[in-house]
Amino acid sequence: MKGAVYMTILVLLWCGMVALVDMPGDPWKAPPEADRLIDPLVDDAKAIVRGQKVFSSLCWTCHGTAGKGDGPAAAGLPIQPANFSDPSVQAQSNGALFWKITHGRGVMPTYQEALSREERWAVVHYLRTLSP
Numbered sequence: 001m002k003g004a005v006y007m008t009i010l011v012l013l014w015c016g017m018v019a020l021v022d023m024p025g026d027p028w029k030a031p032p033e034a035d036r037l038i039d040p041l042v043d044d045a046k047a048i049v050r051g052q053k054v055f056s057s058l059c060w061t062c063h064g065t066a067g068k069g070d071g072p073a074a075a076g077l078p079i080q081p082a083n084f085s086d087p088s089v090q091a092q093s094n095g096a097l098f099w100k101i102t103h104g105r106g107v108m109p110t111y112q113e114a115l116s117r118e119e120r121w122a123v124v125h126y127l128r129t130l131s132p
Ligand code: HEC
Pocket: 024, 028, 054, 055, 058, 059, 060, 061, 062, 063, 073, 077, 079, 080, 081, 082, 088, 089, 092, 097, 100, 101, 105, 106, 107, 108, 109, 111, 123
């Protein structure tokens, strides 16, 4: 009996630890409805240039000037910023990337207030140019 209680406590402690350790490394998935967001800039040839302006003022410090996740601020972060040439990033829909830029997570800031909706879509278009 005593043994069972002891085991239960051990198991609970272990689960708690796993939950804590697991959190930061969790793959970050946008909700499925993000894939259905309509990109207002699909046919806008100027979107990339506008996105580049946003990127070179706000994003490069962490993500690096070429978007490889190696900006000057990256070394001090508990989680590495995404490398935009990574296929796991490029495989995501524009809507999913827009959603992540809008909401952020942990060290990745939320840009819902700092950037207009159009600026967030434009920077997604720029990220597409960073694929290898
Ligand atoms: C303070 C550092 C920092 C800044 C500034 C920053 N990011 Fe990030 N970004 C991160 C980190 C760290 C992650 C990984 C977050 C995670 O997985 O929990 C990330 C993840 C992302 C992702 C998700 C990639 C994936 O794997 O799905 C996108 C998209 C992104 N950032 C775009 C941007 C854009 C666009 C900007 C500028 C408007 C920006 N970030 C500015 C740190 C930053």
